Amino acid sequence: MQNTNKRKGYPFIRSGDINKSAGSKKINESYRPFHTAIETGRTRLLITATILSFTFIAVGAKVVDLATLQDSQKTTKKHFATQPGNVARADITDRNGNIVATNLSMASLFADPRNILEPNKAAKLLAKTLPGLDREKITALLKRKRKFVWIKRHLTPRQQQEVNQLGIPGLDFRREHKRFYPHGALMAHSLGYSDIDNRGIAGIEKHFNTRLENDQEPLKLSLDLRVQHKLRIALAEAMFRHRAAGAAGIVMDVTNGKVIAIVSAPDFDPNNPGKAPTGRRFNRASHGVYELGSTFKILTAAIALDAGIVSLQNGYDATRPIKISGFTINDHYGKRRWLSVPEIFIYSSNIGAGHMALDTGAETQKFYLHKLGLLHRAAIELPEVGAPIVPRNWRRTQTVTIAFGHGISVSPLQLTAAIAASVNGGIFHKPTVVENSHNKKGKRVFTEATSRKMRQLLRLSVLEGTGKAAAARGYLVGGKTGSAEKRAVNGYDKDLLISSFVGVFPMIKPRYAIFAMLDEPVGTEETQFHTTGGWVAAPIVGKVIQQIAPILNVVPVDENTPSIRKALTIRSYKPTLEARTLASFKAH
Template identity: 45%
Template sequence: MSDLRPPSPDARPVGFDGLPLRDPAPPPSATYPRESASRALVRASATEAAQMRRIRARLTLASVGFGVLFLAVAAKLTDATVLSPAASRIAQAPRLPPPEPPVSRAAITDRNGEILAVTVRGTALYARPGEIDNPAQVADRLIRILPHLDRARLIPRLSPPRQFAYIDRFITPRQQQAINDLGILGLYFETAERRTYPRGRDAAHVLGAVDVDGEGIAGVEKWYDERLRVSPASLRLSIDIRIQRELREALDFAIERFSAIGGSAILMDVNTAEVLGMVSLPDFAASDLATAPAEQRFNRAVTGNYEPGSTFKLFTAAMALDSGNVTLSSGYDATRPIRIGRFQINDFHGKHRWLSVPEIIAYSSNLGSAHMAMAQGITRHREFLGRLGLTSRLGVELAEAATPIVPSARRWRDINTMTIGFGQGISVTPLHIVTGVSALANGGILRQPTVLAVPHGQEREGVRVISERTSENMRRLMRIAVTDGSARSADSPGYFVGGKTGTAQKVGDRGQYLENRRISSFVGAFPMNAPRYALHILVDDPKGRADTGGYATAGYVAAPAARRVVERSAPILGLVPETERIAQIQQSIALQLGGGRPGASAAAARQPTAAPRAPTAAPTPAPAPRLPAVMPRTLPTVEPQPAPLRRTDATDGVAMPRLVLHVPSTQPPETGRATR
């Protein structure tokens, strides 16, 4: 073993020439045979060669696999970045469906946000008649789905030479599917809009309506047409839909009970002149304006001009008191009729004596009111009515608002001042009356009425028309007309209602006054110790009932309706009846019929401070008894034969009604006070 030596450094490498490895010459001292070593080296070389071939095969396979993989990745990247680039899911937010475009007309709400009018999207059905083979058959098939269509009118719309015709401007999805299932060539659909009024008849006259093209044609829809088209913000009205409902129910009850032909009711905030409710009956559903009869479309509250009757005596008294030469202790002669030519003015069941200002209002004296107006003169009378807005159109946002009918300045004479002093010879709308009374009650500030909501706390501009002192006295006069006059049935405990009734005779088409045809109305405010709201009720042509003795005057018709409105609306408006302080509050606003505050001397109360125009001297009346602080609830006193009324839905320029003499009543004689 010690003779074995390693190969020489200069020896040729084993297998270098590619030939089979040869065993080196064994050393001389080798003890194993040469042939055995040679076979061992050959076996080792064969094993390594096999392993090398397997390694090369695996490397080749791996290279091909990785090549295919890289080619696939390259192809995918090329497609994703060059051929079909895709947006990054990380860089972009998820896509949402595009929003629908806004409707073309903004919504209308009441003051509390209740939806009164809104535009909704739908589908319209139209036809191209040139593509329809059998119009009659198509019409029959459409009517089965749309039964409201008129076959006689539909067939011509489906027939040539028409090129285009709307069949229905708004159909439901179910109707659209049914029509589509018919498979009729020539019928098409398009997106449409429709104005809907969820409250139906509520506030229909205020809202008005739009035509088939979505343009306003009446009411607020017409007045604010451009605003509703341009601004997407809802239009907020001053109307309170709850008050609207109460007004309608009370008025409808009075109309049905007395078999009247219609009426109106208005509730107004005296401090802002916001119209909280406005009703005219008969009415209509706003969506059916186009098909509603003219009588239903007529808005008695702002379009109907009526002679106001005795309610106008409040303005005559306000004019006299504000002049400074008349006080509550002043009085006028009512002993005999006023004769003008062949005509005369008289009181129905008059007192035939001197009457104080409170008595003129409480007893509704025509004579006293005529003298009171004449004492102020024609010029001041006309100027005062103009200052109160009673001779011009009001600025309310309703296109239907009418202009009063009054004599021109050139034709305004003594007779006009006398008759207008007690509500005859002038025609105004109910909105004029309630707006003027609001100014009398709120401290003397006249504000234009509005149906648009005023932001809370914002004060509206106004014009002073009477002094605060005059306003205070007018509140007492209105209160005594309820506690001692024909409006007793309007009183509601704790709400201290004040106001005046009026029963005006209706006028025929030829200007003649109609027997037993009348307008019964009430105007007032509450609570009179701190007025918040004014109210006007008008009932057109009521008929007498057995339980009212055959009478249908305002004390029986309009005043009870006013009480119902007050008692139902006041809690909604946040007013609580002052039942615990009735006597105290009543004392603070009470008047004696003889004139002056309770406790004033009767002698002072009977002294007039303004000389009447009548030449006769006023007799000294007996002292009026002092009234209790709270009047007992009794039936209203019967009103006298009413002053005539002209309803001016006739053409302008019609001559003013003649001065009517006292017409003997066909009704049974009354007992007690005769008032309007």
């Protein structure tokens, strides 16, 4: 029996019915809508499958690409993180614990050229984003067949953000430490600076490089920020006022050799040392060596007194110049008479100092200068230390000229340390810039008696001699001027001077020595156009003492107190017949 059941919707058709001739046209007409719907669905399904296939292929490729890139960058980071030069150095502080050198953590930009798809475009974007980059150089770097190239070191946070926003594959950052000096140029010459890999290459940074890299305990210096600031400002003002080529200054604790301040001008910013001309990076205080003129008369007198050659009541005939080996030694402002040893100091007599040195002799002079550290480099924790220039043949002529600071060149640091020994009781201390220095013991050079006499002479020079401008009321300043002509092509140029002053305070019990120097100063109306040490350098020392004494807890005293006057007064130093007879016997 034939099945006559029908389904709702499209009719159910058996395959055998399609070939029947009867009613075939009617059946085909009924099938057409069903066939069309199937074909349409099949086409849509094929298109959808194709799109999904391509999508999965693209996503898969991107995942593989990102995984490869990430792995490459991780490998690069892992490799370069172990490279030297990215060490966090220990902080450096002044003697009061104020940080003067520390580290900043900064991002540095590098690239893996293998993953830079469009080097030209990337270089263009980077050069536009980071000022100072050379587009052609960056392009060349990005085309190298290398895994790692630096693009720019030590970016600011804003620069790092702007590079990130470029979205250039193949770029990444590495955290690095950069040395930072919060006080800028204030301690530039003593601190020095580090290179781009954070290695110390100058000053204290270089001398203590290993210590600063391996020991994170802060390095405490003997320097005092406050004193350094006062000295630097005073020297800068004087240098500007006298249009000097340069200046140098030192404050030293005479009881132990600790350097409290050390200044060289002009200076530079250690945060950007490469931008400073070479001359600005030169340390005039420790590296420069100069003929320092009459400040050497302090040592000449101390040596002669200590060796028993003279006493404060003796003296020399300064009526006529000294003529030796074709040279004539004169006094700048000669008295043209017999001068006692204190008067030689007061009037800064070259003739008197020359006679004193001749009586002392070359060998004795050399012996003392060696013990005072003036014949070899200063032993201080700085790499920039100048070698003194001393005579090859130390004869009578050299002995005379050295007596008043010509014919021998030393650094301001060396001279200050030597003069400290003449007033502190006779003990020479090697200078140091470290607070906890191992060099605590000094070596005796002069007797206590000699040192006491030198304190009297230095005080007298400020009260009645060429150092009057260094006086600071209440602080019992003593000191000595120095003015030396600079060497020129043919001898010395009398118009170009190294003008200096070394002061000590308080003279009743010396604690600090201060040295100030101007290189080639020009006279002003205020100095009556004089350029010698008494006119241009002594005022610097007096001003600095007034400012730093309270900082250093030095209490002012009444200078007219009987006990003070008694301790610092030289009795009967005026010429006497007995003294003149003695001097005539000794004079050459």
